[in-house]
Amino acid sequence: MHMRIVEYTDDWNDALAAFNARLDAGGSTFRLPLPPESNIAAQEGQAGLPQKQYLVIDQEDCVRGGYVLKFQDFWIAGEVATVADFRMPVSEAIVNRGYAQVAAGLLVNAQKRQPMLYGLGMGGFKEPIARLLRAAGWQMFSVPFYFQVIHPFPFFRNIVHLRKSPVNRFLCDFLAYSGLGWLSVGAAKVLRRRRLLKDGTIQAEIVEDFGPWADEIWQAAKPHYGFCSVRDAATLRKMYPRKLPNCVRLKISEGGRPIGWSLMMNTALSNHAYFGNMRLGSIVDCFAEPPNAAQVLYQSREYLVGQGVHLIVSNQSHRAWRSAFRRCGFVAGPSNVLFASSKALTEALERNCVSPDDVHVNRGDGDGPINL
Amino acid sequence: MTDAVAAAFHKAMRLKDSFAIADSMSFDDIPGWDSIGHMNLVTELESRFGISFDMDEIVGLDSVGAVRAVVARKSAA
Numbered sequence: 001m002h003m004r005i006v007e008y009t010d011d012w013n014d015a016l017a018a019f020n021a022r023l024d025a026g027g028s029t030f031r032l033p034l035p036p037e038s039n040i041a042a043q044e045g046q047a048g049l050p051q052k053q054y055l056v057i058d059q060e061d062c063v064r065g066g067y068v069l070k071f072q073d074f075w076i077a078g079e080v081a082t083v084a085d086f087r088m089p090v091s092e093a094i095v096n097r098g099y100a101q102v103a104a105g106l107l108v109n110a111q112k113r114q115p116m117l118y119g120l121g122m123g124g125f126k127e128p129i130a131r132l133l134r135a136a137g138w139q140m141f142s143v144p145f146y147f148q149v150i151h152p153f154p155f156f157r158n159i160v161h162l163r164k165s166p167v168n169r170f171l172c173d174f175l176a177y178s179g180l181g182w183l184s185v186g187a188a189k190v191l192r193r194r195r196l197l198k199d200g201t202i203q204a205e206i207v208e209d210f211g212p213w214a215d216e217i218w219q220a221a222k223p224h225y226g227f228c229s230v231r232d233a234a235t236l237r238k239m240y241p242r243k244l245p246n247c248v249r250l251k252i253s254e255g256g257r258p259i260g261w262s263l264m265m266n267t268a269l270s271n272h273a274y275f276g277n278m279r280l281g282s283i284v285d286c287f288a289e290p291p292n293a294a295q296v297l298y299q300s301r302e303y304l305v306g307q308g309v310h311l312i313v314s315n316q317s318h319r320a321w322r323s324a325f326r327r328c329g330f331v332a333g334p335s336n337v338l339f340a341s342s343k344a345l346t347e348a349l350e351r352n353c354v355s356p357d358d359v360h361v362n363r364g365d366g367d368g369p370i371n372l
Numbered sequence: 373m374t375d376a377v378a379a380a381f382h383k384a385m386r387l388k389d390s391f392a393i394a395d396s397m398s399f400d401d402i403p404g405w406d407s408i409g410h411m412n413l414v415t416e417l418e419s420r421f422g423i424s425f426d427m428d429e430i431v432g433l434d435s436v437g438a439v440r441a442v443v444a445r446k447s448a449a
Contacts, residue, residue: 003431056431093407100399103407104414105430112426128408135411 003064003102005109008053012063016055019063019092026095032066032088049238054113056091056106065091065102067110069117073230075222077352080230083345084114085366089129107136115344120366124336139346141356143317145335146325148301150281153177154310158276203253204299210236213251213258221260221289225318226358227349229365231287239364240285247369252288252299260288260296265369266307281309285364290320297321297328318360337363377440380420384412395437402436413439421447 006012013034020031032055049072056065068087073080089110091102111117120143122130130140149155162168214233222228229235240247246267252260263285269275281304288296304312314330315337316322326332339361341349349359363369378393385404387393399405405413410433417439418424423446425433433439 001431001434002428005427056427091407097399097406100406101410101431101433104411105427107411108414108425108430109427131408132411135408135415137415 001058001101003056003058003105005054005106006057008055008066012055012057015057015061015063016066019066022092023090023095028094030090030094032063032090048241049235051085051087054106054109056102064099065089065093065106067106069110069114071114073235075225075228075230076348077226077354077358078223081116081348082114083116083118083229084110086110086117086119086342087367089132103132104136107132111136111342111344115342116348117342118345119340120337120361122336122338122340125338130338130340133340137343138340140338140340141317142335143315143337143339143361144322145313145315145333145337146322146330147311147313147333148328148330149311150305151310154278158278158310160272160274160276201255202295202299203256204303205251205253206303207249207251209242210240210249210261213253214261217258217260217287217289221287224290224320225360226352226354228287228318228360231285239368244369247284248303250296250300250303252292252296254292254295259292260286262286262296262300263364263369264300264304266304266309275311278310279308281305281307281312282363282369283312283314284369285362286316286321287360293320293324294327297324297330301328314362316360316362317356319357321360321362376420377417377436377443380413380416381436381439384416385409393436395440396435398435417443423447 008016016032016034023031049070051068051070053068054066055063058064067089070085070087071082072085074083089103089106091106092099093102119129119133119138124130125140125142133140156162156173210233212233214231214236218230218232240249240263246265248264248266250262250264251258262283265280265282265284267280267282269278269280271277272280283297283300286293286296286300301312312330314325315335316325317339339359381387381393381402382389382391385402387403393402410430413433414425414430421443423443425442429442433442
């Protein structure tokens with residue numbers, strides 16, 4: 001069997017559609033999206049971060065797999081290097097074991113094209129993509145998940161994970177209708193949040209876009225991080241195009257000096273797999289010098305609470321942000337978001353003594369703010 | 373080399389020692405020879421023989437005999 005890799009062009013649309021149709025017919029929910037579907041910025045008609053889509057083509061010019069590389073500059077302990085997000089790898093082996101060799105082929109191809117690769121998400125260590133990357137020698141860790149229940153009644157009535165059995169549903173309903181839910185989730189929240197004193201010199205401001213002030217924050221904060229995507233204003237405007245729906249950009253200043261920002265989402269969910277019909281607040285991304293992280297989160301939380309969200313969630317890897325989330329009364333829950341680094345990226349991190357605690361990734365990285 | 377290729381299959385697919393590897397075997401004949409097993413096999417072969425594969429070679433590794441032939445060719449080069 002001989003196959004080749006080509007970069008996607010419109011000429012391959014029919015073959016790609018046929019590939020997706022075979023996956024669908026085989027019962028798979030995976031598919032390789034046609035551009036611009038694979039790019040949230042392009043969906044909004046804006047130039048996002050550069051990305052390229054590659055297809056595995058057999059001798060009959062049929063698509064048998066593919067992947068996407070999203071290229072982005074990353075800060076690695078004092079230097080900036082281009083790293084690519086290895087996205088949406090799909091092979092026909094999902095529905096036909098006769099193509100079992102395709103996934104390894106496309107991964108090796110991606111690594112030769114761009115040795116410094118990372119993956120984010122994946123759904124957990126037991127998922128096929130995580131096991132494939134592990135088999136290729138990638139290192140990975142889970143990105144902690146934090147949540148805070150703001151309104152216990154809709155939370156206990158909608159939280160799918162806790163309502164799986166009749167007994168659990170009864171308990172959740174009891175907590176919701178009796179009012180005990182307020183006690184169970186409220187006490188710890190209030191106790192922890194009180195430690196953060198309201199500071200009259202702090203201003204939180206909703207902004208339309210990231211401006212030069214974001215550059216100031218980037219320059220001041222970047223030395224405190226071992227590994228993170230460049231978060232200057234120009235890059236942030238590509239990561240989070242202005243038309244991105246449901247996104248709110250919060251700029252936090254102290255005495256007029258910008259000290260941090262967050263990007264949040266406020267989404268009314270409908271039959272969500274995890275959160276049912278809750279109004280979900282998400283702290284998608286955030287950046288600041290570590291001593292200011294808790295204040296950024298405090299202000300972000302206050303904004304989302306004011307918008308009436310029932311639950312606030314976030315995934316954060318860096319030690320400063322994890323600490324800040326705990327300080328603001330958030331609780332850690334089971335995470336299915338993994339960060340994986342290719343051999344070359346792992347070597348670069350190890351060479352610079354960057355540990356997982358020094359890595360700042362969240363839901364703004366990888367695929368960006370989707371499924372929130 | 374014959375034993376080394378078979379040993380690579382055993383390690384990559386986590387096969388029982390008693391499982392006999394034959395050149396004619398393909399994906400359906402060897403338990404665990406799926407996408408992840410194939411990646412394990414590629415990694416194991418590269419480590420064991422000090423070689424590396426490109427994509428076209430990897431997708432061509434569709435039987436034990438094919439693996440043996442490619443390893444022999446690359447090891448001799």
